[in-house]
Amino acid sequence: MPRIAFAGTPDFAVPSLRLLLEGGCEIPLVLTQPDRPAGRGRRLTQSPVKREALEHGLDIRQPRRLDSGGIPADWGDAPDLLVVAAYGLLMPPWVIDWPRFGAVNVHASLLPRWRGAAPIQYAILTGDGATGASIMKMDAGLDTGPVYSRRKLAIEAGETAGMLHDRLARSGAELLMESLPGILSGDLEAEPQDDALATHAPRLVKSDGVLNWTAPAADLERRVRAFNPWPVAETRTASGERLRIWGAVATEGGSQARPGSVIRASAEGIDVATGAGILRLRSLQRPGGRVMSAADYVNSNTLEGETFGS
Numbered sequence: 001m002p003r004i005a006f007a008g009t010p011d012f013a014v015p016s017l018r019l020l021l022e023g024g025c026e027i028p029l030v031l032t033q034p035d036r037p038a039g040r041g042r043r044l045t046q047s048p049v050k051r052e053a054l055e056h057g058l059d060i061r062q063p064r065r066l067d068s069g070g071i072p073a074d075w076g077d078a079p080d081l082l083v084v085a086a087y088g089l090l091m092p093p094w095v096i097d098w099p100r101f102g103a104v105n106v107h108a109s110l111l112p113r114w115r116g117a118a119p120i121q122y123a124i125l126t127g128d129g130a131t132g133a134s135i136m137k138m139d140a141g142l143d144t145g146p147v148y149s150r151r152k153l154a155i156e157a158g159e160t161a162g163m164l165h166d167r168l169a170r171s172g173a174e175l176l177m178e179s180l181p182g183i184l185s186g187d188l189e190a191e192p193q194d195d196a197l198a199t200h201a202p203r204l205v206k207s208d209g210v211l212n213w214t215a216p217a218a219d220l221e222r223r224v225r226a227f228n229p230w231p232v233a234e235t236r237t238a239s240g241e242r243l244r245i246w247g248a249v250a251t252e253g254g255s256q257a258r259p260g261s262v263i264r265a266s267a268e269g270i271d272v273a274t275g276a277g278i279l280r281l282r283s284l285q286r287p288g289g290r291v292m293s294a295a296d297y298v299n300s301n302t303l304e305g306e307t308f309g310s
Helices: 011-022 048-055 119-125 161-185 217-226 294-300
Strands: 004-008 036-038 043-045 081-085 103-107 130-137 147-154 233-236 242-251 262-266 269-273 278-285 291-293
Touching (some): 004 048, 011 048, 011 081, 081 161, 103 161, 119 161, 119 217, 130 161, 147 161, 217 233, 217 242, 242 269, 262 294, 291 294
Antiparallel strands (some): 036 043, 103 130, 233 242, 242 278, 269 278, 278 291
8 A cells, every 4th residue: 555645735636635545545644735814704714635634534734834954753754655736835855855756746737838836727818729637757846847647638618717627636636546556666657848848827816817808809708717716807897896707708790899898788798899809798796796697787787888997
C-alpha cells in the first residue's frame, strides 16, 4: 500500500483525494490552506479538501507559508509520493524532495499550454477548442516540470468555467490513478516540456470581469463563460448600477449603434451592441439580488435608450 501525502485546497482537488482513498492508498498527511472568512457573514470556512479529509479522519496541516527550509517534525516520516492539486502555494525544493519519489501535480491544462493559476478560464477566454489534464513531475518552477501523462478534453459549446472545472477535476483524478502505478514503479517516464510552446494563465482579479463593449461579441461571450462562477462578468447601467452577467451568447447580425447600447429587449434576451456583432444577455444579477433571466429583468426595468458601460 503506497503512502501518498496530499496537498490541495479547493473543490478541484477533492476528486483526486477521494480516488486515492478509494484506491487503497494510505494518506499519512494532508496539507491545505488555512481556514478563511467567506460569505456575507465572513465566517471562518474550511477548505473543501479539509472537509473531505476530516470525513476520513486524516491528519491535516494548514501552514500559512512554506518557507521554514525544513520538514516540520510533526509531518512524520517521508511518504512515497506527494500529490499536489490546486494547493495554492508554491512548493519549495525541500518539500518536493521530501517524498521518496518526489512530488506530482494534477494540472488543469495540456502543459506547456496554460501554466499558472487560471488555466481553465484562459482556455475558454482564448477560444481553445480543447484543453485537458496533465500529471506533472514537480520542480522548482511554476508548472515547468516534465509531464508523465496528459488527457485531452474538448471544450463544449456554451460551456462555462464552472462546468469545465468539474469535468477536468474528475478527468485529472482518473488520470492520476492511471499514472500512479508507473510513477511508483519507475516504469513511466516524464517527458520534458517544450518551453517555446508555453503560455501563461495568471491569477484572476475581480476587475478582470468588467466588460469592454468595444470588443467583439464573440470575445465578450467567452469572457462571460470564462468568468462564471468567478469573478463573474459585469457592467454598469447608465445610472451607475452594477450588473453581473451570468449568461450571454453572441448572435448573428450587427448594429451601427454605439457599443454598449441596448438595441432590443425581449423575453429572449437583452441585445447589446458591441465592437463587432451583438451580445444577447440571458441571465443577470442586480446588487444584493438573485440571478434572474433576462425576461424577468426586462419585465421590471425600462431599457429604452439604455447604454451599458464600465
